[in-house]
Amino acid sequence: MNRTETYDAAVIGGGVMGCTTALHLARGGMWVTLIERAGLCGEATGRCGGTLSLMYVPAVLVPYAMRGRDLWKDAARWLGRDIGFNDRPGLDIAFTETDGEALGAEMGLRAAAGAPIEIIGGNRAREIEPALSKDVTAAAHCAQDGHALSYLSGVIFHRALSGAGVDVRVGTAVQGVEGGDRGFALRIGNGSLRARRIVLAGGAWMRRMIGWFGLDVPIICRVTQETISERMRPIVKSGIRVFRDISLKQAANGTVLVGGGRGSRWVEDADRQDIELEPLVVKRVMRDALDSARRAVPDLAAARAVRMWTGIEGIAPDNMPVIGPLPGAEGMFTIGCQRSGFTAGPFMGRLLADALLERQPEMPIFLPAFDPARLLTMAPVDRARGVPTV
Ligand SMILES: Cc1cc2nc3c(=O)[nH]c(=O)nc-3n(C[C@H](O)[C@H](O)[C@H](O)COP(=O)(O)OP(=O)(O)OC[C@H]3O[C@@H](n4cnc5c(N)ncnc54)[C@H](O)[C@@H]3O)c2cc1C
Incomplete structure (x- = not known):
């Protein structure tokens, strides 16, 4: 060259x-x-x-997300090393009728864009994932979701x-x-x-x-948290998300990762995230996220958080x-x-x-x-x- x-x-x-x-x-x-x-x-x-899900992306991006997931699965071929990909079906769950309806409408758009998502009732969701709470009334299930070790x-x-x-x-x-x-x-x-x-x-x-x-340009930054638990016995196999709230998944080593949640914060300037996220707020966000996780999977009641961190991303208004x-x-x-x-x-x-x-x-x-x-x-x-x- x-x-x-x-x-x-x-x-x-x-x-x-x-x-x-x-x-x-x-x-x-x-x-x-x-x-x-x-x-x-x-x-x-x-x-x-590291969740590779077709259930979180805007519908127009579903075909792109499907190809991205395939590329992570195939990382050894084009990147020279495996990135710990595993197939992990996703379950997006709702506790109320109102959330169940909104979930159905959102997922319908993604399904129409090609995502293999089906809407199921609470009992079927518990057959797939027995650890789920009896309060779950409806869920969306995507058999093609996965996970990769982003770190x-x-x-x-x-x-x-x-x-x-x-x-x-x-x-x-x-x-x-x-x-x-x-x-x-x-x-x-x-x-x-x-x-x-x-x-x-x-x-x-x-x-x-x-x-x-x-x-x-009116790009704004959003700060979200991830909290990881100590190692626990095997509890959940799926990647679970509480509709419009936290997501959780358990790694092969037993740790449970709980991310996102209603406490995500908007900040104007990425470099001011430490100033704008006071420690007490972070603690509350983490506690709320763990509460949501325990509501979805009661066996996580005994989970103890060992570490949490935040991440920041740019978001356009649309x-x-x-x-x-x-x-x-x-x-x-x-x-x-x-x-x-x-x-x-x-x-x-x-x-x-x-x-x-x-x-x-x-x-x-x-x-x-x-x-x-x-x-x-x-x-x-x-x-x-x-x-x-x-
Ligand atoms: C907490 C959290 C959890 C998430 N979970 C998921 C998930 O499970 N699944 C999923 O699909 N997506 C997830 N996302 C979204 C996903 O992480 C992002 O969409 C994606 O990683 C963004 O990649 P990027 O390359 O655009 O940005 P980044 O990875 O942020 O890379 C931008 C880089 O630019 C560098 N940079 C900035 N300014 C300069 C400069 N002046 N000179 C040189 N370099 C500079 C920064 O240091 C940074 O490394 C999550 C995001 C967060 C914050």
Whole structure:
């Protein structure tokens, strides 16, 4: 490969979106650098629950999530190492008639988009998962859900990226980007580097990155918690979610991971998360999440939390991804802010790389629904109402 001082592409942000985009660009013949301010997959990607579910994504993203799940299952082939994938049917449960109806309506849209989801009653749900509470009145069941060990993703991507010839720069924050006739200049530390194309893959920092180009978009950040229990005897096999509340799953080593919950917090600026999340609030959110988990699975009454952490992600007001060319700067692209983005991430990155390599992507990626330009005229998120879920 003829390597000049100007990269064909610089990808900024080393989560699942940036890593897969960089990997496929390099495998497609481009000279690529991936720049990550900390370690690869140290933010949302490595902190997430690793659930690969078709039941959490907006309906239009179901086909993408199905392909993403398949890619994680097949990680040994394209990433060089297995990521601890296991098939884990999902159950989204409701306790009240009202929630049961809302669950049925939401899941119907996902089923119509191709997800193999069936609506079942409480008794059938308990046949599938005997540990479920007798208070469960209805559930959605997706036999094709799965799980992967998201915390392994950084190590696995690093090896694959280096093997593909990507110039991986960790511990390197990009401070800004200037455009020009001969491509872009990226400011890093005391120096700079040049690239013909830029991919912004900053997750919760996407709004700030887009701001480098004088554009303000109403991306907001959401902070969620994950709590892990001590090892317990085998209790649940499925990935369980309480409708519009927490999710829980038990690992092979017996620990139970409880994530999300009604206590998720909206924050304006990703870097202020520690300031905006006071320890007492975090404690309450964790306690509420564990209470919900115990209500769903009474055998978790004895579960003791050993550790909790938070993660942060960027969300657009319409809850759709922000993927495509950035207006006003040829050669500048974004990828991220995707609901349940760990699931579909490997596929979205591959699709964007194919588009940049001028190959026909397997599914459309430059869709109006994903277009960053749509955000320029969009109202900010109404925090009280949240964002649409389907
Ligand atoms: C707690 C939690 C649980 C979740 N659980 C699930 C789940 O179970 N299943 C699922 O499918 N999805 C889940 N998600 C969503 C999923 O984690 C995200 O959608 C996905 O990981 C986002 O990937 P990303 O690459 O866009 O962002 P990130 O992984 O956040 O990567 C962005 C990167 O950009 C870097 N960066 C920022 N600024 C700069 C800069 N100036 N210079 C260089 N680098 C920079 C950051 O350090 C970061 O590493 C969860 C999210 C959270 C927060």
